Amino acid sequence: MSEKRRGKLEIVNDMLRSILNKGGKIKPTHLLYKSNLSHSKMKEYLKELMAKEMVEEIEEKGKKMFLITDKGREFLLEFERIKEFSDSFGL
Amino acid sequence: MLPYRLPSYVFGPKWFYGFDSIIELVAIIISILLVYYSYKCYKLTSEERFLYFSVSFFSLTLAFIMKVVGTLAIYLPMLRNSVIGNMVRGVSYAITVRGVNALTFLLYIFFMVLGFMMLFLIVSRLTWENKRVIALLMYLVVIATWLGAIHYQLFYLTTLALLCLIVWSYYTNYRDIKSKNALLVLFSFGILLLSHAFFIFVIYSRTIYVIAEITQLIGFLCLLIPFILIFKKKPKKHYKLVK
Numbered sequence: 001m002s003e004k005r006r007g008k009l010e011i012v013n014d015m016l017r018s019i020l021n022k023g024g025k026i027k028p029t030h031l032l033y034k035s036n037l038s039h040s041k042m043k044e045y046l047k048e049l050m051a052k053e054m055v056e057e058i059e060e061k062g063k064k065m066f067l068i069t070d071k072g073r074e075f076l077l078e079f080e081r082i083k084e085f086s087d088s089f090g091l
Numbered sequence: 092m093l094p095y096r097l098p099s100y101v102f103g104p105k106w107f108y109g110f111d112s113i114i115e116l117v118a119i120i121i122s123i124l125l126v127y128y129s130y131k132c133y134k135l136t137s138e139e140r141f142l143y144f145s146v147s148f149f150s151l152t153l154a155f156i157m158k159v160v161g162t163l164a165i166y167l168p169m170l171r172n173s174v175i176g177n178m179v180r181g182v183s184y185a186i187t188v189r190g191v192n193a194l195t196f197l198l199y200i201f202f203m204v205l206g207f208m209m210l211f212l213i214v215s216r217l218t219w220e221n222k223r224v225i226a227l228l229m230y231l232v233v234i235a236t237w238l239g240a241i242h243y244q245l246f247y248l249t250t251l252a253l254l255c256l257i258v259w260s261y262y263t264n265y266r267d268i269k270s271k272n273a274l275l276v277l278f279s280f281g282i283l284l285l286s287h288a289f290f291i292f293v294i295y296s297r298t299i300y301v302i303a304e305i306t307q308l309i310g311f312l313c314l315l316i317p318f319i320l321i322f323k324k325k326p327k328k329h330y331k332l333v334k
Contacts, residue, residue, distance in 0.1 A: 009136065052137055075135055082132050084321045088272035090214040090264035091129075091140045 009086065011037065013079045015045060016054065019068040020076065025058070026066050101165055101192070103304070104297040108166040111300075114308045115155045121311045122152040124318060143213050150206035154199045161195030200239040200246045204232050207253040214260040247290040254284040272317035279317075282310035 006014070018034035019026045026034070032042050046066065049055040054072035058065050085091070103111050125148045133141035208228055217224065239246025261277040289303035 008138065012136070048137075071135075078132075078135060081321050081324060082136065084270075084272060084324065085128065085132065085318075086141075087264075087268045087270060088276050088317050088321065089129075089144065090261055090273070090276070091144055 009079070009083060011035070011045060012049065012054075013076065013083075015042075015049065016068055016072050016076050019055065019066060020073070024068050025060070028064055028066065031066060101162060102293040102297065102300040104301065107297075107301050107304075108162075111304045112159050112163055112166065114304050115159045117308060118311045119152055119155045119159070121315050121318075122148045122155065124315070126152060128318070140213055143209060147206045147209035147213065150202045150209065154202035154206060157195040157199040157202060161192040161199065164191050165189075196243075197236065197240050200243075201232070201236040204235045204239070204246070204249055204253070207250055207257065208232050211253050211256050211260070214257055214264070244291055244294070247287055251284065251287045251291065254280065254287055258284050272320055275313060275317040275320075279310050279313035282306060282313055286310055 015031065015035045015037075018031055021034075022030065028042075031046075032039060035042060035045075037045065046055060049072070050057060052071070053069055054075055056067045056069055058067050126145050129141045129145040129148070133139070133145060208231070212225070212228065235246065235249040239249065258277065258280045261273070261280050265273040265277045286303050286306035289299055289306055293300040293303060
């Protein structure tokens with residue numbers, strides 16, 4: 001049986017959850033692996049997440065890292081409800 | 092301007108005056124809840140489908156507000172003699188109770204058709220990029236409003252047709268999702284469809300209007316159930332980590 005294609009909401013949820021599971025910040029390579037996306041797609045999503053202020057780009061010991069923000073955490077808390085609302089109301 | 096006098100509409104029996112306004116008020120509250128939550132989803136996700144859903148229910152909210160305003164002026168004679176009533180009459184003698192009722196009924200038709208049309212577009216997953224299709228549908232909203240103002244039955248026939256399409260989309264959604272909440276949403280819109288079928292025949296009997304209003308109330312209350320169930324669901328604990 002083929003797995004159902006992830007929607008945008010699920011992808012964002014997976015990315016943010018990956019960051020959270022790594023203690024709130026993650027290296028780009030780890031995020032790429034965990035979110036199961038192509039490099040270009042991940043960049044696209046990260047750009048959007050940063051624009052929405054859910055993720056911040058920081059530098060730690062000269063290395064680029066991505067940090068989940070309060071808004072990102074709020075999204076994760078609300079994700080299941082949003083998903084259920086979206087599914088139930090056919091959005 | 093319409094080249095003829097707008098008809099005014101009061102369908103219910105006298106003993107039901109005001110009860111329909113309470114039913115409309117319940118619909119307003121439930122619609123506002125949906126407007127608020129879908130707008131919150133939009134703010135959080137920036138996904139336009141939530142915004143359009145919010146706008147469609149906002150339009151339905153405005154429709155119900157128009158109906159309440161238009162009928163209350165007739166239901167409550169003391170309103171006419173109140174300070175506000177005298178002020179309105181002071182502005183222009185042309186503003187009559189029947190005139191206000193007719194104008195609000197026209198706006199009720201417009202916002203109701205617009206709301207259901209937007210909902211149909213969203214649940215049918217039509218893309219908003221196709222601007223020519225959207226323009227055509229918006230033109231149909233204006234035409235439906237115009238025709239609905241000439242004869243109210245044409246308005247309810249239009250909303251009935253739109254609700255048929257919405258119910259069909261919710262049926263396919265339930266078939267795909269198979270969740271209790273999706274079934275409840277389908278059920279709610281099915282009841283709203285039934286209420287609009289009753290509304291077509293209100294001219295023949297005032298009792299049908301009562302039945303239509305009560306059916307509409309049941310439909311909106313049913314719509315509230317999945318919403319409450321979604322909110323009762325607690326977020327998973329493992330998300331709740333501190334920085």
